[in-house]
Amino acid sequence: MKLKEGTVRLSEHVRKFLKDKIEKDEEKIVDLSQAKPVEITEIRKLMPCVADPSMSRIVANMTPPLGGILKILEPLFPRSRYLDKKRSLMIQKDDIIITIYSSGKVSIGMIKNETEANKVLEELRNTINEAIKIGVVPAPGEKLKTEVMEIYRYLPQTNCGICKEQDCYSFAVKLIAGEATLEKCKLLKEAKYAANQEHLQVLTAYI
């Protein structure tokens, strides 16, 4: 077929790339009236938590997936953070970190047992479904400010000095003052601090 001037023929690969991109962009729809009540359909894995082997990490599935609607649910939870890059909503609940992905996957770390996991998942489902039922989420309110000790609690507390600070507490003070970023603490990249990193990602949204 002869191409018109100024046009190019797309390879299958490029065509697929563009189709995926358009579908992803369409996921930005954020009207709660389009959301359907969610159900937890399965708990796929129950495995030891990397951070603390006496605790578990569970992976469940939420259907239908919330897609772009997930972003506007952030104000439903007092301590939560939506990460655009991962298209996921992280929620901090005491020592537990819940991550809901736009695909429907739900990951919960630092869970004591299956009973606790079921309770957390049920509360999560009820909170989301209540908002869907009334069709609104609270307006983003004033955020609870993070305290230095909250940050310190989730730092590795080795006082190794890799971040160029005297100790972890000093690093927490700098972080709260906006004079340091989490990336400076290289230890947080270690698998055993994965849950700490997740907590800190939520907490730093409240500085």
Ligand code: SF4
């Ligand atoms: S690099 Fe991390 S663990 Fe080491 S002193 Fe700084 S904050 Fe603490």
